[in-house]
Amino acid sequence: MNKWDFSNLGDEIWSTVQDALNTRDFTRLKDEIRFTAENTLNEVRNGFRPNYNDPRDRGNYTEQWFDKQQVMKTQNMVSTQIAKKPAGSVSGILYMVFGFIGTGVFGTTSLIYGIVNLALGTLTSINAIGFGTLFLLAFGSLSMALTGVKLRKRVKRFKKYVRQLRGRNYCSIKELASHIGETDKFVVKDLRKMIDLGMFPEGHIDNNENYLLLNYEIYEHYQRTQDEQKKQSEQEASKQREEAEKRNDPSQKELREAIEEGRRYIRKIREANDAxxxxxxxxxxxxxxIITEKIFNYVEQHPEQLPALHKLMSYYLPITLKLVTGYEQLDAQPVQGENIMTAKREIEDTLDTISGAFEKLLDDLFRDIAFDISSDISVLETLLSQEGLTEKDFKK
Structure with missing residues (x-):
């Protein structure tokens, strides 16, 4: 391939797209196109012989070598995951050859033997036994031939699977089933038999029977991913159950409604502020x-402090909204006389008073935490002093 000839790349990508259209499975289209493109580009790189006397080529040589090694590693890995001589490739032919020969020989012989005995009227019990023996041999040979046909068909399906894998180390069951024209259930059973026969030495089918995975590493990685997704789903379901229980809990309902009402006041105050x-x-x-939001956040985490919100909700926030709305109306007047200016200043001063009250309320909410911390510190200092580990003891 010429190093600047990308015509095969276009053909291969189009083939990949066509397969996706035929199977109507587009889940792996992006990865397959990228894999095809990377392989083609690696062929271009490997076909290019650098001029080591040219500094520009010397700089790229190491990168090209590593690319080639990675491709070889991938190809070698995939080749060890697929049997070079699949089970049934030789035995299937032998079964068919000897089976059909035996069927012809023993079948013809038994037929002639039976006709002769019937014509001569010599069909005795001994002759009947001989005829039965020949018939059983013919039937056994036919079974052998059919077994060979079955083995050869399986080998052909195996080769189709391998072609559809296209160098990948995993593939969806749906894609393989569509490629050979069978159901997903048939393909899963077929692949399990091939895995048991060593045709895919490290092959696995995932627990959900969605993918064929060709090696232990990718199978373990896939299982870990599935387990993590399952764990996340369980956690999400548990979280949803807890939230549902909280919604149905009367105390939680009261808390949620109080906080939602408070935040509605804040939104209205913010809208007036924007104007x-x-x-x-x-x-x-x-x-x-900001102070009010911190109060709400704290009470959400400590529902027992809900009574502290009652005064805030029943008096402070409604009067604050009323003051801000009044300020907005005064500020919108085209003429700002002395009375309007005085009223606006009084509202601004009152807002400082309300903010101070909110800050004190927030500080009171943390009183118990501060008390617990102070108590822990006192206990720790007492223990250290008893052990002689305080700074005072070291100075002695």
Whole structure:
């Protein structure tokens, strides 16, 4: 292949696309096209002989060598996963040859033997036994011939499977079934028999019977991936059950509704804030929003603190929204007289007061945590002192 000749690449990619169209299985189309392209490009690289006297070629030689080694490694790995002489390739022929010969010989002999005995009227019990023996031999030979046919058909299917693999170390059952014109169930049974016969020495079929995997490494990786997906699905299902239980829990329902109502107030305050151009009041409202959100987040994690939200919900947030709405209306007036300016300043000062109240509420919520930490520190200091491990003891 000429190093700049990519005509075969186009043909191979088109063949891959055509197979996908025929089988209507597009799940592996992208990987197959990439595999075909990489193989073709590697052939181009391997066919190119660098000029070692040219510094540009010397710089690329190592990379090309590694590419070639990787391709050889992949090809060698796949070749060890597929039997060179599949079971039945020789025995199938022998069964067919000797079976059909025996069928012809013993069948013809038994037929002639029976006709002669009937014509001569000498069909005794001994002759009947001889006829039966010849018939059984003919039947056994026919069974041998049919076994050979079955073995040869399996070898042909094996070769079709290998061609459809196209150097890959895994393939979907659906794709293989479509390629040979059989059902998925037939192909799974067929492949399991081939694996048992060593035609795919390291072959496995996944638990869901969706893929043929040609080596232990990829099978283990696939199983780990499936196990992780199963674990994630179970965790997600467990999470959904917990959320459903929380939704049905009356106390959780009350908490959720309280927080949702509070956040609705905050959204309305934010909308009013967006309509007010003043920077100072916007800063105050942003501060108020951040503090309130922290309170909601804390109460979500500590539902026992829900009573602390009652006053916030029943008084502070509604009055805050009312003040902000009033400020928005005052600020929208075309003439800003003394009364309007005074009212706006009073609202801004009141917002500082409300923010301070919210900060104190948030601080009170953390009181128990702070107390527990202080108690732990006191206990630790006492233990260290008893063991003589404090800084005071070292100075002695």
């Amino acid at each position: 007010i151009p003043g920077e100072e009041i916007s800063r105050k409202l942003y501060r108020l929003e």
